[in-house]
Amino acid sequence: MSLVDRYVSCGTGAPARPAARPARRVYLDNNATTRVDPRVVAEMVPYLSEMYGNPSSLHSFGAEANAAERRAVERLYNLVGADDRDTVLLTSGASESNNTVVKGVFDVASARARKTGKRPQFLTSNVEHPSIRNTFRHLERLGADVVFLPVNSDGIVTPSVLEKAIDRDRVALVSLMWAYNETGIVNPIADLARTAYACGALFHTDATQAYGRLPRASASCRAAGVDFASLSAHKFHGPKGVGALYIRAGDATHTITRAAPLLHGGEQLAGLRAGTLNVPGAVGIGAAASLVSDDDLPRIRALRDRLEDGILRRVRACSAIGSRDVRVANTALTTVDGVEGEALIYELDRFGVAASTGSACASGSLEASAAVVAVKGAKSAHTAVRLSLSRFTTPEDIDTAVDALERSVSRLRSFTTVLV
Incomplete structure (x- = not known):
């Protein structure tokens, strides 16, 4: 089987073939x-045809695209409940956002470990999305101590289980999903974030399944006290291939700006993420964010x-x-x-x-x-x-x-x- 066949089959072992379409x-x-x-599509279309400038360019075409990017980010700030001091970074989706946080914190923690001799500790659950679970498995091969916490019979990770598992002398990051993609069960994120913070850890959540599914006030990053949160537009009626990363002002921002970027290249997005911005995608996620109600x-x-x-x-x-x-x-x-x-x-x-x-x-x-x-x-x-x-x-x-x-x-x- 070719690499292309393996790609389109999603790993099932056979190329995907469309079935006959039922009447309904x-x-x-x-x-x-x-x-x-459709309202998101309508906002995106001009940036696929008429307003096609590079947002980093200095001319009027670039200015139009830059203004669209800024408006999209403002809408995302509102969706996730961010403060003006916080950062909302546009990405290609939650998988990239997750990798940016986990590998970025590992980069900084590893530098510290080389001085202290203490192996950095990371904690997550055994029911996370593959973009978290497999990233942590990769870090294990690089020397990280990763603890995969169990969920209880209610399908959540409890703060007491988290607290008992944390090594306060070595802990670097806790990453737990806000709402589980399989079950829809919601973790007590604010309590878990408080527990992590009290133990000296940064706290990340994959919030992909939260927006459009939980009340807005219940999915506020600031109110919950999380340091990082990942999301994807296509989970709340936006386009595929675009997402965002919330970064809380303070220790979280300090850590990410010290870490090696996931993508090396130009100075786009203050050097945090290289590559020409996907302006139609940015417009799309912003429009989708504004429609979450x-x-x-x-x-x-x-x-x-x-x-x-x-x-x-x-x-x-x-x-x-x-x-x-x-x-x-x-x-x-x-x-x-x-x-x-x-x-x-x-x-x-x-x-x-x-x-x-x-x-x-x-x-x-x-x-x-x-x-x-x-x-x-x-x-x-x-x-x-x-x-x-x-x-x-x-x-x-x-x-x-x-x-x-x-x-x-x-x-x-x-x-x-x-x-x-």
């Missing part, structure tokens, strides 16, 4: 990516509950993961006894319903979901299906999905000898 399609995989809002959440939550109730009522031997009051508004993760999650995803697709078994970035992995194991046990690890909604989801979508799930499970169970 329902998209319930919004934790993987969302539809770009708490007004959408009650309707999305009600549809999510309608979906979950319908599944639990019509599909026997299945259960929901995570209490609704500790989950983001749009996510339902359900285990279905006697049915492989991946088989169920393909079957649902035959009926025109798009869902997933968890993180899209780990879809080629056969590794058991640590999040599902923690909450439901090893027996349920490969039986989960995740359904995630957006502002564009309709009641008709929900009813179609429940019907498709019932029919899909019935068909798949007819092929197996496992009794459920």
Whole structure:
């Protein structure tokens, strides 16, 4: 298989081929990516055609692009609850933002370790996104001491577990996801950040699944006391390929500015990130940020509950993961006894319903979901299906999905000898 085939197959071992399109399609995989809002597209289009200047250029074309960049960043400041003293850095997405923080802090901590002889400690959880988990595994090979914390039966990392694991003499960074992409369960980020700070650690959160899913006040970086936060536009109806990194003023800014940049090159973005800025993408993430509204959440939550109730009522031997009051508004993760999650995803697709078994970035992995194991046990690890909604989801979508799930499970169970 060629490298291109491996790329398009997402690691599954076979080239991706489009299935025949059903008459009606329902998209319930919004934790993987969302539809770009038409209002976002409308704001982006001029910067793909008429206003195409380089924002670093001194002429009027460049000035137009620079002004668009600044407006986008202002909108992001508002979305994440940043202070004027803080920094919001435009990136290609949360994966780059995550790498920038983790590798940047490691760079500075390693320099300090060479003087003190103390191996730097990093803490994260065993259910993080691959862009965090695999970056820390890379750091382990470079000599870092990385502690992978377990989540409890409620699917969260508790402050007490974090505090017990921290070595105050060596700790450099704690990185924990704000809302887990698989389960939708929300970590007590403010409490965890306070614990890390009290122990002398910087605190980073992958906040990709927070925006557009939690109330704005509940996802304020300043209010939560986090040092760094990563986000991606395509998770809240912006374009793919653009994201942001929040950097709190003070120790966090001091650390990142001392670290070697992830990308070497020009002096764009105060030397923190090289490369010509993706102006249409910047406009897109800014526009998407301005459209995130708490007004959408009650309707999305009600549809999510309608979906979950319908599944639990019509599909026997299945259960929901995570209490609704500790989950983001749009996510339902359900285990279905006697049915492989991946088989169920393909079957649902035959009926025109798009869902997933968890993180899209780990879809080629056969590794058991640590999040599902923690909450439901090893027996349920490969039986989960995740359904995630957006502002564009309709009641008709929900009813179609429940019907498709019932029919899909019935068909798949007819092929197996496992009794459920």
